[in-house]
Amino acid sequence: MVDGFLVPLLKIVIVLNATLVGVTYMVLLERKVIAWAQSRLGPMRVGPYGILQPVADAVKLMIKEDITPVRADKWVFTAAPIIAMVPALIVYAVIPFGPEVSLFGRQVTLYITDINVGLLYIVSVASVGVYGIILAGYASNSKFPLLASLRASAQLISYEVAVTLTLVSVILVAGSLSMVSIVRAQESMGVWFAFIQPIAFVLFFIGGLAETNRAPFDLPEAEQELTGGFHTEYSGMRFALFFLAEYANMIVVSSVATTLFLGGYLAPFPNVDALNFLDIVPGWIWFLLKTFLFLYVFLWVRATLPRYRYDQLMRLGWKVLIPVAIANVIVTGIVKVLL
């Protein structure tokens, strides 16, 4: 009873709460990092060094008036932010945060579950997440959001192909679809997959930028284009849900990249015995550090690079990323057969 039901429930509660708190503080982190890149300080008024800014943002969004456009499809209008948010949260069911530890006298695995198709589950959940954007544009019953949502979803499904192909080469090296097995494969090989599959690593990062509508691929939601994109007609808490869904997607992409390419909860250089003192640090701290590194690079890229135009974006996805990903899969397959 306890092991079958209570322990997973507790893990789910902890992971969800940590994710939601992390997502709200990502908002503050983004403003701070972009501010520092621009030689200014960012939010400093609310709380010491602006720490309480997300609380102020949340209160503001919650007390805003909730406007539904006239003749908008009411059910779909309400459901679209939820459909955008839920896939970002349920991916955490398969991500391993750490190795097995013994807590309170029982062996507790630091992941919620380990299914034998874990990586495909993540990809399929991400492909269902496209619906939130399409439905938001449709339900707003207004031209600009509809066009913007069609563009955004076309971008998402194009880069989904490239990302899935890079994941195929990782699966080839690891030999399994289960996320825990991929981390253990990195542990047994003694080297992170980022060094065995550098091209896949770079492609996954670029595809992840495009999948989460982050700069430089954030044309669908830029304010200068199409008056704000697919969430133009959303206000108050629903807009907050879209916003948070985007940050949650960012954290998800970072977590998945950490697990697949940076060794998950492993310490750096697990094959070098001289660095065994790094094992004092628990696995989940390494996981958090690596995820945070990825998130920082996401924000850094946003502060630095200009935006891609839509046709340049689609050209990059279809004509550059997909052929390179396919070539990577072929080369990985050949090398794996020869070795």
Added chain:
Amino acid sequence: MGEAIAFYVISALILGFAVLVVSTRSTVHAVLFLVLNFLAVAALYVLLTAQFLAVIQVLVYAGGIVVLYLFVVMLVNLKRPPEDHSAPQRRGWLGFALSGVVLAQLAAILVWGGVGAATDSSAAQSSDLALNNVERIGMLLYADYLIPFEVASMLLLVAMVGAIILAKREL
């Protein structure tokens, strides 16, 4: 016991959403009910320990094909529902009645007609299909059924080229 409850709940969802797909006035709502139907079918596959197929169902069907339908529905979004100019002599109840009769016949055949798997099934695989689902399917696809696999990929390539040519504005 738990399997029975799961089966009945998932079947109710599948059939309920399917009826909603064919009977809703608004096309967008029909597409959304189709997505929910496919997700329920994926849940049924998990119940049948076909985990790989369940994830493929969500990835390809719910996350690919239905997105395509949704795109086309939005590009073709008409103001008046198309059924408004059906022929007035069309009788909907006749269709329901005929469908009900055929369903009753099928149900009678299935329950009392002794339909089932032949007991001398040919060459059952090693029985770890549920545990090592991905490995078993992979071995079958790439070893025993490689030619259908290659033909299917050629089919998809031809369909992709064909769809692009058909939907282009100017050749």
Added chain:
Amino acid sequence: MITPTHYMLLSAALFIIGVAGVMMRRNIIVIFMSIELILNAVNINLVAFSYQLQNGIGQVFAIFVIAVAAAEAAVGLGIILAFYRNKETINIDEMNLMRW
């Protein structure tokens, strides 16, 4: 407890719902979606027998059915778009350009 007959009944019911949709609706996109329901019914049958006989060929066949359904949906929707551009309708009663 849940015999394959249960799954076959579910598959038959889903099949009949799909056929009813193809016969009775005039919106061609809904007709295509009913065809997808029919294909799903067939898949359920295949996977149920794969589970009973513990033979993976049922699931492999279901994967091929999904691949063919994807190809058919892409081409069918391309045809719908091309027709819509010419005649501005998606009611199949009005798709009668080849009638005498």
